[in-house]
Amino acid sequence: MSQAIKRLLIGGLIIMTMGTTATTANENDPRLTIVNPQNLYDPTPNGYSTAVIVPHGARVAYISGQGGQDSTGALSPDFAIQVQQAYANLRTALDALGARPNQVVKLTVFVVDHDMSKLEVLTKSVKELFGEALPAQTLIPVPKLAIDPMLFEVEAVVVLH
Template identity: 70%
Template sequence: MTPRDPSSENGALPVIVNPPHLHDPTPNGYSTAVVTPGTGRLAFISGQGGQDRTGALSPDFGAQVRQAYDNLAAVIAALGASPDRVVKLTVYVVDHDMSKLGVLTKNVMRIFGGSLPAQTLVPVPKLAIDPMLFEVEAVVLLE
């Protein structure tokens, strides 16, 4: 097990677990497992899509993914947390194919750096509104 940050003023941070005998998932933007400490509250963040402040959605997949992760980062900050406190992501991708993985990985790395949460990608035929191509939800460990 590798701690995300060995020092913490308010107690233990989540611990990333990537067993050495399994494929290394970090180049793909996630960790195999993340363990939360025995104390702490969890926040469950609803799916964030690629809508901007006005509710507009770009028709471009990459633009929607970037905006969705920016929206997620804003919610995390509003909770008084930071990206290294995110323990689980679930992403939903309309008409997923392998060409989209690079866009997803780039944005996960941009927000989370080396503190990669556990993550599941779910291909879907559509989301809540027709122009929406991507959605991300998160579980965050609060202090």
């Protein structure tokens, strides 16, 4: 990559992060930079951040969708139990990568027959796992998932140090 393009990209990041709340902003810092622009809706009460900047030169891992199956493949019919198990499964996948929750950059969650009561369950679970280091997140309501009893699935993008 040419020096001119690098300067433009760095300049763009500086412009993008002006007027934001960020945990780190140094290009050489190995931590993720969480960006929540002050002129946008604050997403943190709902368990996510607007954007996350990955450190320069970081390795990235993609975790496939984790459902609410336990180690035997059994699924509870209860949405909250499936969500809890799916996040436990995500934590197991993170552990296998040698990663921690604060290294997750992006979550995509899929919810069968989404409604506001389910959003409360999701927000609680995300905050329990991620604390203050809330990743960017997209929730996609779906009519069904891969297996009929599945009500929830979460996939993740992780930065490895």
